[in-house]
Amino acid sequence: MTRLTIRHETHYRYEKPVGFGPHRLLVRPRDSHATRIVRASLSFSPAGQTRWLYDALGNCVCMLMPEGQSRELSIISELVIERFPASLSALRIENPRTAMPIVYDRCDRLVLDPFIDPATDDPDGALLDWVRDQVARPDETALDLVLRLNASIRAQFAYTERPEGDARSPAHTIAMGSGACRDLAWLMVESLRRLGYAARFVTGYLYSPALSDIRGAGATHAWCEVFLPDLGWTEFDPTNGLAESSALIPVAVSRTPEEASPIGGSILGDPGLASLTVRVDVRPADPVKAAA
Incomplete structure (x- = not known):
């Protein structure tokens, strides 16, 4: 078993204030025999409404609707997980x-x-x-x-x-x-x-x-x-x-890459120049903090 902390930061910045359409987030693994979520949090700015669902492939999806206008959109997912990879046993040759x-x-x-x-x-x-x-x-x-x-x-x-x-x-x-x-x-x-x-x-x-x-x-x-x-x-x-x-921590599966984008959505209005910054940090979890 491997216990890890994951911090996934996504920051969109715009030259001009924009409104926001719905955003679809694929940032949370689904609990299974191979992955157990110990703790999870999701923060975002500007404020908005969230709704969680499972899609047709069983992916855990967060539908985020940011409110108002802003020159930036920030989404931060923080996880503590335990990973239990299956051993890759040999196939039965007689089959x-x-x-x-x-x-x-x-x-x-x-x-x-x-x-x-x-x-x-x-x-x-x-x-x-x-x-x-x-x-x-x-x-x-x-x-x-x-x-x-x-x-x-x-x-x-x-x-x-x-x-x-x-x-x-x-x-x-x-x-x-x-x-x-x-x-x-x-x-x-x-x-x-x-x-x-x-x-x-x-x-x-x-x-x-x-x-x-x-x-x-x-x-x-x-x-x-x-x-x-x-x-x-x-x-x-x-x-x-x-x-x-155990180094691989799956979040979402799909038939094509386009269906598995971690974050997708729309903006309303002319943003002017825009930029995107993504940071992911995966490291061993602090046993004391993870158990709290």
Whole structure:
């Protein structure tokens, strides 16, 4: 078990006062066997109304409606959590469903279909060519293939920080040979879908101990979940080559990156020049404070 404190600060600043439309926040993990929330608080300025709900994928969503006008919007989420990652046990080789090509039970397939169908086009076949190069042999176990793909992306693509902007298409990431965590996660998701796997995009936080070589700390992070027979939804982080690691703290899952933005909303009026600052700090929790 790992106990951590998480502080996620988001500050929007505008040259001119603006009004605000509804904002959708994905900043709180859902309690589960793998993550327990010890304490949580959410503060924001200007004042407003909040409403909490679970979306269709079970993500914990806060709907925030800031009131009045302001030249800035500040949202601060503070958490103390306990993380219980599952051990990544080997699949049973005698189970034919664990080998390539991947085969899901009929009942599972009904739920998994939206996560198997690719969400991007590949008009020049660049992604398909790259995926084919990653397939070693047809009898490889599903887990071995996913682990190898996870490691290949870590080794083949340079990591680049890009605080803003949508995830690039997988073909674009392949052409660039580099990407931010959301680009590399999306490349893995769409690659696995083309091999028949159910995969989904995950956003959350990353714990990086001092002197570690983990990439992507200090901001929100993105990785991939894959549904595997005998294991269920399993976490893989191609940015760092991690699998089912306590360093990964999931907050939200989605079919596409656009659906998993930590904070989204609208403003009313002309803001003039605008800026966005995001800071994320993840560190070991003080046992005394966490228990209070």
